[in-house]
Amino acid sequence: MIKKIIIGVGVIILVGTGWVYFSKGGEKKIKISENSGVKDKTEEIATISAEVQSNAEDNLTAGVTKEATVEGEVMESVGKGSTTIVENKNAQSEFEKEEEKEAEPDFKINDRLASWGYEKASGRKIDTIILHSTYNATGGDEFDLDKIIGIYKSYGVAPHYIVARDAKVYRTVEDKNIAYHAGESKMPDGRTGVNNFSIGIEIINSKTSGPTSAQYNSLKKLLSYIKGNHSIKYTLGHSDIAPGRKDDPWKFEWGKVK
Numbered sequence: 660m661i662k663k664i665i666i667g668v669g670v671i672i673l674v675g676t677g678w679v680y681f682s683k684g685g686e687k688k689i690k691i692s693e694n695s696g697v698k699d700k701t702e703e704i705a706t707i708s709a710e711v712q713s714n715a716e717d718n719l720t721a722g723v724t725k726e727a728t729v730e731g732e733v734m735e736s737v738g739k740g741s742t743t744i745v746e747n748k749n750a751q752s753e754f755e756k757e758e759e760k761e762a763e764p765d766f767k768i769n770d771r772l773a774s775w776g777y778e779k780a781s782g783r784k785i786d787t788i789i790l791h792s793t794y795n796a797t798g799g800d801e802f803d804l805d806k807i808i809g810i811y812k813s814y815g816v817a818p819h820y821i822v823a824r825d826a827k828v829y830r831t832v833e834d835k836n837i838a839y840h841a842g843e844s845k846m847p848d849g850r851t852g853v854n855n856f857s858i859g860i861e862i863i864n865s866k867t868s869g870p871t872s873a874q875y876n877s878l879k880k881l882l883s884y885i886k887g888n889h890s891i892k893y894t895l896g897h898s899d900i901a902p903g904r905k906d907d908p909w910k911f912e913w914g915k916v917k
């Protein structure tokens with residue numbers, strides 16, 4: 660009799676436990692389905708934000724950035740211009756108008772972007788400007804911009820900017836990209852691979868004829884433009900980072916740009 664009672668109680672306990680177990684399981688199931696609902700919503704939001712992001716990226720490539728504008732203009736001048744590029748150009752010129760209010764009104768950068776002499780990069784930290792001198796030693800006008808650019812092309816090198824003999828400023832490589840201008844060199848702080856963190860500027864002048872006062876004037880404006888966009892710690896000559904190998908900028912008076 661006692662045995663039967665014990666068995667009976669045992670059965671009740673087992674059944675009871677089973678009920679509790681299953682009812683908990685039920686709750687869990689409900690919770691899971693709620694969670695998966697949340698998950699669906701989260702995914703939906705993620706998808707939307709991804710779309711917003713990609714739209715933002717599209718806007719960026721549509722010419723909100725200076726870089727995109729530059730490329731648009733160059734591409735157009737090469738004859739590949741499409742409707743999209745024209746739209747980009749419009750977006751860019753609006754942007755540039757805003758910029759000009761802050762920049763020196765008589766300072767203009769002319770784009771002649773090179774297809775050689777650099778590697779694409781993004782997010783590099785620029786803290787150095789290297790000044791160079793350059794001239795055409797192949798005959799004819801030693802200050803001929805086209806010939807000088809042709810020489811760069813033949814060597815597969817390029818600066819970011821050129822201050823031409825007529826004091827016009829040309830951009831050949833965008834700041835964000837790594838231009839091949841410094842070669843084997845070493846900073847006063849011991850760093851090598853100077854191209855990676857620097858901007859290179861070539862001034863068109865010879866070993867016997869230093870920069871003109873108009874060139875110094877343009878260079879000063881270019882330096883302040885660059886310093887407005889990057890935290891520049893060093894402005895050095897090529898000869899400072901490659902002594903013995905390089906002696907440019909030639910006949911350069913540092914006092915005129917400092």
Ligand SMILES: [Zn+2]
Binds near residue numbers: 790897905
């Ligand atoms: Zn140099």
